Amino acid sequence: MTTSQQALQDPLFDPFGTSSTADPYPAFKVLRDEHPVYRVTARDVWVISRHDDIQAISRDWRTFTNSPSVDLDDTMDIVGPGSFVDQEPPHHDELRAVLRDRFTPAAVNRETPAVEAIVERLLDGLDPGDVDLAGQIAWPLPVAMLCHLMGFPPEDVAGLTPLFVALSAREPGRQNAPQASRDAATALSDYVSEQMKERKRRPGDDLLSLIQAATKEGTVAQEEVRGMCLLLCNAGTSTTAALLGNAFAALGNHPDQRRILAEDPERIPAGLEEVLRWDAPVVYLGRRVARSAELHGVELPEGARLALLYSAANRDDRRYERPDVFDVTREPKRHLGFGEGIHFCLGAPLARLEARIMIAALLRRHPDYALTGEAERSTEHTARGFFKLPADLTGAHA
Ligand code: HEM
Numbered sequence: 001m002t003t004s005q006q007a008l009q010d011p012l013f014d015p016f017g018t019s020s021t022a023d024p025y026p027a028f029k030v031l032r033d034e035h036p037v038y039r040v041t042a043r044d045v046w047v048i049s050r051h052d053d054i055q056a057i058s059r060d061w062r063t064f065t066n067s068p069s070v071d072l073d074d075t076m077d078i079v080g081p082g083s084f085v086d087q088e089p090p091h092h093d094e095l096r097a098v099l100r101d102r103f104t105p106a107a108v109n110r111e112t113p114a115v116e117a118i119v120e121r122l123l124d125g126l127d128p129g130d131v132d133l134a135g136q137i138a139w140p141l142p143v144a145m146l147c148h149l150m151g152f153p154p155e156d157v158a159g160l161t162p163l164f165v166a167l168s169a170r171e172p173g174r175q176n177a178p179q180a181s182r183d184a185a186t187a188l189s190d191y192v193s194e195q196m197k198e199r200k201r202r203p204g205d206d207l208l209s210l211i212q213a214a215t216k217e218g219t220v221a222q223e224e225v226r227g228m229c230l231l232l233c234n235a236g237t238s239t240t241a242a243l244l245g246n247a248f249a250a251l252g253n254h255p256d257q258r259r260i261l262a263e264d265p266e267r268i269p270a271g272l273e274e275v276l277r278w279d280a281p282v283v284y285l286g287r288r289v290a291r292s293a294e295l296h297g298v299e300l301p302e303g304a305r306l307a308l309l310y311s312a313a314n315r316d317d318r319r320y321e322r323p324d325v326f327d328v329t330r331e332p333k334r335h336l337g338f339g340e341g342i343h344f345c346l347g348a349p350l351a352r353l354e355a356r357i358m359i360a361a362l363l364r365r366h367p368d369y370a371l372t373g374e375a376e377r378s379t380e381h382t383a384r385g386f387f388k389l390p391a392d393l394t395g396a397h398a
Helices: 024-034 050-060 075-081 091-103 107-110 110-125 134-138 140-150 154-168 179-201 207-217 222-235 238-253 255-263 265-277 348-363
Strands: 037-042 045-048 284-289 292-296 296-299 305-309 387-389 390-392
Touching: 045 050, 050 140, 050 154, 075 179, 075 222, 075 284, 091 207, 091 222, 107 222, 107 348, 110 134, 110 140, 110 348, 134 140, 134 238, 134 387, 140 154, 140 222, 140 238, 140 348, 154 179, 154 222, 154 238, 179 207, 179 222, 207 222, 222 238, 238 265, 238 348, 238 387, 255 265, 255 348, 265 348
Parallel strands: 045 305
Antiparallel strands: 037 045, 284 305, 292 296
């Protein structure tokens, strides 16, 4: 076994192993307080955990670059060129600009009826006594919305959903993506190619048609189409699924906080910001040191790989009072759940809209839901969410 195949027994952080362990936050506190620049020797990765350090690094892309990849595993090999989160200006800006206007809050708000229709359909289809909040709601909503925006036919969504889930699955402790994830990427990109042929014949008002038009103009190279689409497929689904799962779990485990939101739905947007802070869906993303730098007296050599631990930054008591307390009435203060700087999440308004509508509808219908049975955390290296979250919506457990 090589080091990359072994489960790393690092007590503080393994970038390929522990994102979804039950409670990583005590270890994150040790990192922040005692090792703000921590080297995971076996992985050759430096972990950065304090809020202000991550914010400063994220704003300085010339020194700390996303290229060649924000994933420290081999995800980049699967996705390929076109994934602009892994690129820097000027080409990053050109590719991001192709999609930008579709992701402004105003443009995204026009999708409200589409989100509401999906949410109502998903909730109507549940057997309240026996529900899997992750598999039946948290994943299907962002997958259906992403397909809708891409212009994929609604009848294809059910068949595509397992591919989106498999795309993000990893084996804890192993650096390389499993074959199932590679196969899912191939199947999704084959599907995208087929859809693209259709858009060439009949352009529509969807993201795929936008990307197709940009290839004609030469902004997007033909070989970048796959990476751009897979970036959207991955960044737009597993992250929002993680946010929804973490929100269901946090509110399930804190009935007093859930009651506050159920009784006053106007508080839901702020409550969701608290979920993003308290249990961040994206635990970390990588950077490469483009020119050597020093942080807290530690020399970061050119070429070093960093892990920016957003989940730790969001609980930094140098920035937040009582950071470990889940408090939906907290005065919202900017967090790093969606990143910072030129790579700030393009899809943040969409994720917020989906989560707001879903949580409002769930609490309206089932304010006394209870978590039951064994939850199963997702296995992504960089994200923390759920694959399975059993619940009883009837209120019988309340
Ligand atoms: C709760 C859900 C989400 C979370 C927590 C999240 C988190 C993030 C974070 C932390 C970054 C920063 C990357 C970096 O600094 O290197 C990012 C970038 C990105 N996100 Fe999201 N994201 C979410 C939902 C979405 C959705 C719904 C979409 C699209 C449909 C999306 C598309 C993107 C894209 C394209 C980028 C790259 C932006 C760039 O490099 O310019 N995300 N996201």
